[in-house]
Amino acid sequence: MNQKELNELRRRLRPEKNAISRIYGCYVNGAREIVAELDTSLGTMPEEEAEQYLNLLKKTLSGGLGRSLTDIVFSTQQVMDSDEHRLLTALRDSELKDPEVRQEFYRKAIDALDFEDNNCLILLAHDRYDVPYRGRDGSGFADASEQVFSYILCCVCPVKDTKPHLHYDAHQREFHNRSAGQMVSPPELGFLFPAFDDRAANLYNALFYSRSTTECHQPFIDAVFRTEAPMAPEEQREAFQEALCEALGQERSFEQLQSVHQQLQDRILQHKESRDPEPLDLSIHEVSRVLENSGAGQEQVETFRELCGQSFGDGAALRPENLIDSKKFQLRTPEVTVTVDPERSALVETRLIQGRKYILIPADNGVEVNGVSVEIR
DSSP states (O other), rough: OOOHHHHHHHOOSSSOOOOOOOEEEEETTSSEEEEEEEEEETTOOOOOHHHHHHHHGGGGSSSSSSEEEEEEEHHHHHHHHHHHHHHHHHHHHHHTHHHHHHHHHHHHHHHHSSSSSSEEEEEEEEEEEEEEEOOOTOOOOEEEEEEEEEEEEEEEEEEOOOOOEEEEHHHHEEEEEOOEEEEEEOOOOEEEEEETTTTEEEEEEEEEEEEEEOOOOOOHHHHHHHOOOOOOOOHHHHHHHHHHHHHHHHGGHHHHHHHHHHHHHHHHHHHHHHHHHOOOOOHHHHHHHHOOOOOOOHHHHHHHHHHHHHOOOOOEEOHHHHHHHHTTTEEEEEEEEEEEGGGGGGOEEEEEEEEEEEOOOOOTEEETTTTEOOOOO
């Protein structure tokens, strides 16, 4: 899926636009027992309540592709004949109306969840989207549907206890104590099945959501999809940094790492400015060229390429925003941490002055100390 297709589905999750008739789910306690089940009409709910359910489901389509959102790819054998794909297809084809199929899914999901004995709410919804025809110029025709995209959304939300607190009673014009209750938190994970690729159903893919970029929720993915999840973004960055350190060795310089960061940052900015809806992916060979352009020797580049192949797979597509922190450029010593706008990282220099090593930053355009402007003399 690309960003345009993702946005197209996100816009549907409003009370007046979707075709979701019912919300299903179950409330699970810390002992993994189903305390209550949910099977209610979205249309008969108060509008604010319906919006809250839709916002929770909408969260599973939020975040960056390749970061919070990752592709789950099924093999041909799984699509043809596997319990996991059969169950997901049954949920979709029954429009979630078969209670036995829902129970089977709940049990699989519950057994794989680990929220440290906290309660959670599993939500399910089915939608049928009459995909409008879109001309070659990108213009759409709402009354000219090409096909119907039938899909399910699932999200898993922690349910946390709230503390007693004062609240204002408008009728009595007084503040009173409100007792502790339980509040549904934003989803920790969820998924869309099937994927919406080329504005049509792709039964070979699902789109998986994880709120955390450090946790891929592999037990849940094993139970529901029986496939290996891509590396979490933070794991990708660690693997990339380890490959850099090992390939360059102790001789790695500030200038080399600064150049690598700047080149990848430039790729990210160029892609953003191009407004290309497809995610920015680089091959291991392309990332190796970045290292080569930073002054690394051929042997170092070959070592880096081999290490990346071992960590990511030889045919892996790497996303630059997962390899570097595109929001900051940071230098750290035992005493001081310097954080620079990544677009201005070229301003930072290193210098050896009278036998001591220094980090230099131009200060011609004004300096502030704790918010107070000062003059350097």
